[in-house]
Each structure stands twice: as structure tokens, then as C-alpha cells.
């Protein structure tokens with residue numbers, strides 16, 4: 001038998017250590033939290049995706065009285081980005097969240113499993129890693145590719 005261990009590369013940074021493009025994407029994700037529709041959880045999430053055509057597409061979580069019918073911010077943004085610009089490749093996604101206390105969450109949140117699966121498909125389509133920026137009040141995590149968040153994955157193609 002052979003053992004394999006998987007490690008996830010995560011860089012923790014401060015906002016002012018990031019370059020202007022990454023700061024802008026985080027600003028856009030933070031701004032998108034204000035358009036969240038979260039009357040049930042009161043947890044507002046924003047996501048912003050930079051495409052290789054220079055466009056930034058943002059989305060927020062959209063909830064529903066029938067809970068499973070809602071959608072996370074990441075998939076709202078990703079599905080809109082790919083339906084609006086089907087030929088553009090994803091470069092980077094930034095995610096931010098406002099907690100139930102109305103403040104930005106101190107430590108970053110990471111995308112749920114279903115979002116990881118969806119995002120991974122767009123990374124595969126892009127043919128290169130899609131960077132992930134997870135914004136918290138105290139620090140920002142940089143992960144160099146979606147694939148690191150979903151190792152040993154399901155794929156049909």
C-alpha cells in the first residue's frame with residue numbers, strides 16, 4: 001500500500017499587500033454583498049470574477065422561502081459570467097461575506113462543496129488555474145487554483 005497526502009497551498013495576506021487588480025476584485029465582491037438577498041440566514045455573501053476579456057462579473061447569494069431553491073454567491077456569479085461571456089475564461093474569483101452581526105466576517109469563508117464543483121468546471125474550461133481570493137476583515141487568503149479546493153474530484157470529461 002502507498003499513502004498519498006494532499007496539501008492545499010494558502011497564502012494569508014493583508015489587503016494592502018495585494019496588487020491593484022486583486023484589491024479591485026475584493027472591493028467588487030465586498031460591494032456585491034450589499035445586493036445579497038438573504039432574509040433567512042442574514043448572511044450576505046458576494047463574489048466577483050475577473051474574466052480574461054477584462055470584465056468583472058459579480059453576484060451575491062439569493063435565498064428563497066423554499067431553502068434549497070436559493071443559490072450561493074459564487075454560483076450566481078459564475079453562472080452569470082459564463083452565460084454573459086461564454087467565450088471568456090475565468091482568471092480570478094474573490095469572495096467576501098457580511099455576518100449576521102452586520103460586520104464583515106473576521107476570518108474568510110471558503111466556497112461550499114457544490115460551488116467548488118461548479119467552479120472547477122470553469123477552471124477546466126479555462127485550461128489554467130483560476131485564483132481564489134477569500135476576503136475576511138483580518139486577513140485575506142490566496143489560493144492559486146480551484147483544484148486545490150476540490151482534490152480527488154468527479155469529472156466526466
Ligand code: THU
Nearest residue numbers: 041043045061072073110111112
Ligand atoms: N453561501 C454562499 O453564498 N456562499 C458560500 O460559500 C457559503 C454560503 C450562502 C448560502 C446561504 O444563502 C447563506 O450563505 C448561508 O449559508
